[in-house]
Amino acid sequence: MAQAAEMILQVSTHFSGHSPLVVCDSWFGNNGLWRPLSAAAPSIHLLSRLRSSTVLYAKPPDAAxxxxxxxxxxxxxxxxxxxxAASLRERAQRYTVQLxxxxxxxxxxxxxxxxxxxxCPVRVVWVFRKTQWVAFFTTDLTLSVTxxxxxxxARWKIEAGFKEIKQEIGSARSQNRTADAVSNHLHFCLLATTLTWIYADRIKADPKRRHLxxxxxxxxxxxxxxxxxxxxxPLRPFSGTLAPSQSTPT
Known part of the structure; x- marks a missing residue:
């Protein structure tokens, strides 16, 4: 958790004048990540998923x-x-979102x-389905429901990125054992993934889907x-013969 907070704070230095929004799953959406972030950079906000057992409280009355x-x-x-969720289901409103x-x-x-x-205060959003529901929260009270x-x-794109790096590029198939070699292998995989998407952004026509x-x-x-x-x-037909070696046999 401390490493995640340190990395987020390093990235946030490149966005001075803005309020970065950290979107994470419920494992990171707790005080272990929020405490160091809010202490070092009060402009950072958190958006995560609430666990079903989390207890919520109202604001204290003015008389108190x-x-x-x-x-x-x-x-x-x-x-x-x-x-x-059970008591608020009937009060839910309809929204149109891009998902x-x-x-x-x-x-x-x-x-x-x-x-x-x-x-701290948070805005909680319950999304109701036919028989299920999910609850999100954010410390940025200015964000709308949509x-x-x-x-x-949009977090799903991150999960898809993990799959691309592990399976398509091959970061999960590293045969290195030393710490430096493993780190270098991962960095090259990340570089290859980045270059692939840069190439995709600059091609004139979309490639055909291999699997419809x-x-x-x-x-x-x-x-x-x-x-x-x-x-x-490029595919070239193989003639069946190899070019003779230029080296002199010893």
Whole structure:
């Protein structure tokens, strides 16, 4: 977690004047990542998925601040994410969001709560399906419901990128054993992936899909890789004979 926070802070230095939004899964969406980020760069915000057992609290009433003694930091217990999902389903509204390249109609409900794990207010969005639901939260209270859903949905491209690096490029098949060799192998794989997508961005016509998928018209990473291979290593008929060696036998 400390390494992840350090890497995020290093990247955020290149975006001075902006408010970076860290989108992560529920394993990273806790105070272990949020505490060092908020302490070092208050402009950074977090967007993640809530666990079903997380308890949410209301803001403390104004009267509690004027009463004697230490003021309350949290209001009444509103319930767990699961309990609130059952009671708020009927209050959900319809939204149109862009997910995975398509416009989709969803039902969602949002509200601002206090989250004890982060010790700050968050905007929570429940997205309801036919029989299931999912809850997201963000520390950036200015984000709309559609932005929260679309930003989190964009995480899938990261998962696809991991697959491209591991399977298509071959980072998971490293035979190196020393730390430097493993690190160099991974860096070359990342470089190859970056160059592949730069090449894909500059070609005039989209490559044909090798494996047709119903409802998909865009090309895949493997299609670009095959195109580069064909351009770099054009198929030539093999004559069946090899050129004689120029070296003198000893």
């Amino acid at each position: 601040r004027t009463a004697k003694g230490r003021p309350r930091k949290y209001g009444d217990r509103c319930g767990s994410v699961t309990e609130l 995975y390249g398509k416009a989709r109609e969803i039902r969602a409900y949002d509200q601002v709560f206090l989250l004890k794990t982060l010790r 932005q929260i859903i679309e930003y989190y949905g 998928v119903k409802g998909r018209t865009s090309f895949a990473f493997s299609d670009v890789r095959k195109l580069i291979t064909d351009e770099a290593l």
